Amino acid sequence: MPVAAPAPPQIETPQPHWVWTREQYDRIVEAGVLGPDDKVELLDGQIVPKMPQNRPHRVATTLVGQALRAVLGTDVFVQEEKPVALSDLSEPEPDVAVVFGSPRDYDPHPGPKAIALLVEVADSSLLRDRVRKAQVYAEAGIPEYWIVNLQDQILEVHRDPAGGAYGTKATHGRGGAVSPLGAPDATVAVTDLLP
Helix, strand or coil, rough: CCCCCCCCCCCCCCCCCCCHHHHHHHHHHCCCCCCCCCCEEEEEEEEEEECCCCCCCCCCHHHHHHHHHHHHHHHHCEEEEECCCCCEEECCCCCCEEEEECHHCCCCCCCCHHHHEEEEEEEEHHHHHHHHHHHHHHHHCCCCCEEEEEECEEEEEEEEEECCCEEEEEEECCCCCCCCCCCCCCCEEEECCCC
């Protein structure tokens, strides 16, 4: 009985890999190629989709903004879902950013040295926020990064960025509280951040 010849190996055709700079990305936006309905952001040179927001995500984002505004002084401002310029290849739109100074100080977007704290509200985006966003934020030297984890109903606090990772990670449940590095005398109750 003849033996069938083995099937030839399948060779995958490589997909084109475009690396976009912030300058190119901003020109695309200014030209109207990407508009307000295009929920995307620039991470490490890639234009990636932002996860859709469900009601708990929207509520938590608003709660985080309110809680931080209530405890922080006038040396900073809190912006929600606005771009930050972290490198030549990254212009993410974190759910909440605490930025030194005034919104009038930045044209077009605040950079890493201007940012005291970034916050992501995570439900379906939890893995991306823990891995890819944490790496991008740590590489940019963002001193503090919070993840409001809606799946587990906890706050994950990341501090001490070095080498593309955060050296200190802590979790706080509903009964806990945390003081932002930029306002050590202020206390934010985790319950105030969760819907």
